[in-house]
Amino acid sequence: DADVTQTPRNRITKTGKRIMLECSQTKGHDRMYWYRQDPGLGLRLIYYSFDVKDINKGEISDGYSVSRQAQAKFSLSLESAIPNQTALYFCATSSGGSTGELFFGEGSRLTVL
Amino acid sequence: GNSVTQMEGPVTLSEEAFLTINCTYTATGYPSLFWYVQYPGEGLQLLLKATKADDKGSNKGFEATYRKETTSFHLEKGSVQVSDSAVYFCALRKAGANNLFFGTGTRLTVIP
Numbered sequence: 001d002a003d004v005t006q007t008p009r010n011r012i013t014k015t016g017k018r019i020m021l022e023c024s025q026t027k028g029h030d031r032m033y034w035y036r037q038d039p040g041l042g043l044r045l046i047y048y049s050f051d052v053k054d055i056n057k058g059e060i061s062d063g064y065s066v067s068r069q070a071q072a073k074f075s076l077s078l079e080s081a082i083p084n085q086t087a088l089y090f091c092a093t094s095s096g097g098s099t100g101e102l103f104f105g106e107g108s109r110l111t112v113l
Numbered sequence: 114g115n116s117v118t119q120m121e122g123p124v125t126l127s128e129e130a131f132l133t134i135n136c137t138y139t140a141t142g143y144p145s146l147f148w149y150v151q152y153p154g155e156g157l158q159l160l161l162k163a164t165k166a167d168d169k170g171s172n173k174g175f176e177a178t179y180r181k182e183t184t185s186f187h188l189e190k191g192s193v194q195v196s197d198s199a200v201y202f203c204a205l206r207k208a209g210a211n212n213l214f215f216g217t218g219t220r221l222t223v224i225p
Contacts, residue, residue: 004156042202042217043157050211058212090156102149102213104156 003027006091006105014113019078021108023091031094032074033102034058034066036087043090049074050096081112115140119203119216126193126223134188134219136177136203144205146170146179146186147213151200160188160201193223 004025013019023032034046045058047066055066063085065077078085088109092102120135138144145164149157161170166181175190186203203216 040217042215044215045212048211056211092156101159101162102157104158106154106156 002106004091004093004103004105006089006108008108009106010109012111012113013081015080015082017081017112019081019110021076021089021091021110023074023076023105025072025074025091025093025103027093027095027103028071029093029095029103030071031096031100032068033092033094034064034074034076035090035092036060037090037107038087046076046089078110081110083112086110086112115144115205115207115210115214117203117205117214117216119201119219121217121219122200123220123222126221128195128223128225129192130223132188132190132193132197132221134201134203134221136186136188136216138184138186138203138205140184140205140207142208143181144207146177147204147206148175148177148186148188149202149204149215151202151218153199157202193221195223195225197221198223 007022033048035043037043049068067075088107091105094100116139147162148160150160151157161172163170163179169178177186177188200218200220202218204213
């Protein structure tokens with residue numbers, strides 16, 4: 001089983017719908033992240049959390065919200081999806097530190113029509 | 114601010130060819146530098162890293178040297194294989210910062 005699991009792996013939805021992407025991890029890491037990947041833009045940070053009571057905005061948080069339900073779970077919500085939120089979304093975890101490696105899930109591909 | 118610039122792809126090489134993917138960075142202080150690789154249909158995984166000037170990171174035949182004087186961290190491999198076909202991302206983390214800044218990625222295709 002993967003250490004970082006994302007659900008769903010693929011989702012097609014319509015403009016205005018609410019969408020939740022879920023992430024769970026078995027690595028025991030405190031730090032969790034949500035990134036989106038767009039062609040030609042690399043990965044951009046949406047939100048990150050260093051523990052259950054800590055939530056921080058990243059570069060592109062507008063239109064998104066997150067919930068850290070437990071150390072192992074971090075979900076990303078789009079309250080009212082729009083087409084330019086069509087992207088590949090990645091959850092990642094880290095044990096921290098300036099050289100701490102990020103461990104990524106396999107990604108959730110979201111298409112907003 | 115912090116940023117990473119890497120060569121645009123796609124890059125197509127024949128098996129056993131020499132690979133270089135250029136990466137330069139802008140950051141104050143002494144960031145840590147990383148190369149991540151994304152195989153088709155998978156998430157990113159760490160390939161190698163270097164945490165201070167003149168350090169050389171290496172893994173799976175890939176190498177990159179942290180060059181402070183040229184603010185570069187170019188990825189090299191002497192003889193690529195078909196299985197190296199993937200997207201490669203250069204990234205940096207500024208000392209004490211919480212986030213990794215990623216380059217735009219370079220797609221490598223190795224043909225037999």
